[in-house]
Amino acid sequence: MGIKERKEKAKDNLRQEIFDAASELFAKEGIANVSMRKIAEKIEYSPTTIYLYFKDKTTLLHQICEETFAKLAAEVTKIREITNDPLEILRGGLRAYIEFGLKHPNHYGVVFITPLKSYIDENFEYSFDNSTGKIAFEKLVESVITCVETGAIKNGDIELISQTLWAGMHGLTSLLIGHTEFPFAEKERLIESMIDTMIKGLQD
Amino acid sequence: MGIKERKEKAKDNLRQEIFDAASELFAKEGIANVSMRKIAEKIEYSPTTIYLYFKDKTTLLHQICEETFAKLAAEVTKIREITNDPLEILRGGLRAYIEFGLKHPNHYGVVFITPLKSYIDENFEYSFDNSTGKIAFEKLVESVITCVETGAIKNGDIELISQTLWAGMHGLTSLLIGHTEFPFAEKERLIESMIDTMIKGLQD
DNA sequence: GATTTAACTTAACGGTGTTAAGTATTTTCT
DNA sequence: AGAAAATACTTAACACCGTTAAGTTAAATC
Numbered sequence: 001m002g003i004k005e006r007k008e009k010a011k012d013n014l015r016q017e018i019f020d021a022a023s024e025l026f027a028k029e030g031i032a033n034v035s036m037r038k039i040a041e042k043i044e045y046s047p048t049t050i051y052l053y054f055k056d057k058t059t060l061l062h063q064i065c066e067e068t069f070a071k072l073a074a075e076v077t078k079i080r081e082i083t084n085d086p087l088e089i090l091r092g093g094l095r096a097y098i099e100f101g102l103k104h105p106n107h108y109g110v111v112f113i114t115p116l117k118s119y120i121d122e123n124f125e126y127s128f129d130n131s132t133g134k135i136a137f138e139k140l141v142e143s144v145i146t147c148v149e150t151g152a153i154k155n156g157d158i159e160l161i162s163q164t165l166w167a168g169m170h171g172l173t174s175l176l177i178g179h180t181e182f183p184f185a186e187k188e189r190l191i192e193s194m195i196d197t198m199i200k201g202l203q204d
Numbered sequence: 205m206g207i208k209e210r211k212e213k214a215k216d217n218l219r220q221e222i223f224d225a226a227s228e229l230f231a232k233e234g235i236a237n238v239s240m241r242k243i244a245e246k247i248e249y250s251p252t253t254i255y256l257y258f259k260d261k262t263t264l265l266h267q268i269c270e271e272t273f274a275k276l277a278a279e280v281t282k283i284r285e286i287t288n289d290p291l292e293i294l295r296g297g298l299r300a301y302i303e304f305g306l307k308h309p310n311h312y313g314v315v316f317i318t319p320l321k322s323y324i325d326e327n328f329e330y331s332f333d334n335s336t337g338k339i340a341f342e343k344l345v346e347s348v349i350t351c352v353e354t355g356a357i358k359n360g361d362i363e364l365i366s367q368t369l370w371a372g373m374h375g376l377t378s379l380l381i382g383h384t385e386f387p388f389a390e391k392e393r394l395i396e397s398m399i400d401t402m403i404k405g406l407q408d
Numbered sequence: 409g410a411t412t413t414a415a416c417t418t419a420a421c422g423g424t425g426t427t428a429a430g431t432a433t434t435t436t437c438t
Numbered sequence: 439a440g441a442a443a444a445t446a447c448t449t450a451a452c453a454c455c456g457t458t459a460a461g462t463t464a465a466a467t468c
Binding site (some may be wrong): 016113128159161167171174175181183184185189190196200202 | 316317318326332359363364365367368370371372373374375376379382383385386387388389393394397398400401402403404405406
Binding site (some may be wrong): 239240241251252255260261 | 452455456457458
């Protein structure tokens with residue numbers, strides 16, 4: 001079945017072409033300035049061809065973001081190669097999360113900011129459960145568990161603590177991405193302040 | 205000039221009608237499901253009539269939100285009538301902020317979540333300086349100042365502290381609004397956790 | 409009574425995501 | 439080899455969108 005395989009690979013190639021073109025446009029122009037027609041133009045196929053490979057625009061965008069978030073999960077665990085201190089690992093992960101968002105604002109936006117339920121197609125079922133975003137969140141949970149076990153942060157409901165931490169990081173990230181009109185303090189200081197405040201607040 | 209005044213009032217009436225219709229639709233259906241044509245249909249005028257009273261859709265939506273945020277500024281200061289304790293006032297304000305967002309998710313979304321620069325018309329200049337959102341933020345700053353002065357929270361850069369607090373509250377609010385698919389802990393506990401964690405983190 | 413002004417509408421432009429139907433081209437089967 | 443079927447893609451269209459230019463009707467002014 002060598003032929004059939006080659007065929008399927010060729011089919012995958014166009015799929016990948018669409019994916020890459022959309023990803024590039026999307027990261028460069030932002031979701032609002034990317035249309036199916038523009039993607040099609042870039043790859044020099046008709047717009048409807050995209051629908052042979054992706055169900056709709058929302059699905060395409062989310063798949064692009066999923067890929068990017070697999071990288072997030074990798075980033076937030078990188079710190080483990082450098083240190084074994086649970087608190088340092090937690091701090092590093094939180095920082096990596098924010099910096100990732102700032103580095104990929106459009107991708108971050110689609111997965112973590114946009115899904116105001118009312119903004120997206122109501123038929124679109126976005127399941128956090130199967131998302132790479134959840135994997136990244138689980139890395140955070142792991143980190144929190146270790147910190148609690150070693151006494152680096154005080155005992156408490158792991159899920160609650162993790163969600164609180166996430167919310168804090170997300171808040172800063174999304175404000176820095178979305179509200180360039182606000183006279184925020186210097187980025188680095190804000191990140192520092194957020195992480196320090198929350199971790200201190202979670203200690204005895 | 206009584207006649208002219210009555211005329212202008214009549215003109216204002218239609219403006220108000222548009223405003224109210226849009227506001228209701230918007231709060232009920234969310235920004236994605238409100239079009240100029242739908243607003244027009246509701247008030248039984250042609251779509252273009254709206255443009256005689258509002259520059260464009262973005263402007264209309266933001267004016268609706270501005271109005272709502274004037275109410276936010278009022279809400280976050282209400283607590284001052286009940287207590288004089290600086291920390292209680294701060295806590296109450298933070299809580300009021302979150303609860304306000306949860307109560308008006310679509311309005312909150314447009315002002316604080318949507319403005320991912322790439323999502324809105326790039327010609328639209330949204331100035332935080334002249335917004336009621338800023339007024340609400342200033343209430344927070346005032347609250348922080350009093351807390352620092354009375355030693356309820358530790359000394360530090362007022363702006364930095366305020367922005368950190370805001371980011372934390374915004375993070376929780378926007379996640380709770382936008383990510384109904386995520387298995388969050390019970391709302392009340394999360395709010396409590398967020399406020400407690402951040403305030404504790406800001407104390408000596 | 410003619411002219412100007414005001415309030416509103418019709419028609420249209422250029423865009424969007426998406427679907428149904430059509431067209432070649434290639435593969436499969438008899 | 440030739441008919442049938444599947445594949446890969448395109449054309450044309452639908453139903454929407456925000457917005458603008460031009461047109462209409464009625465009231466106000468002179």
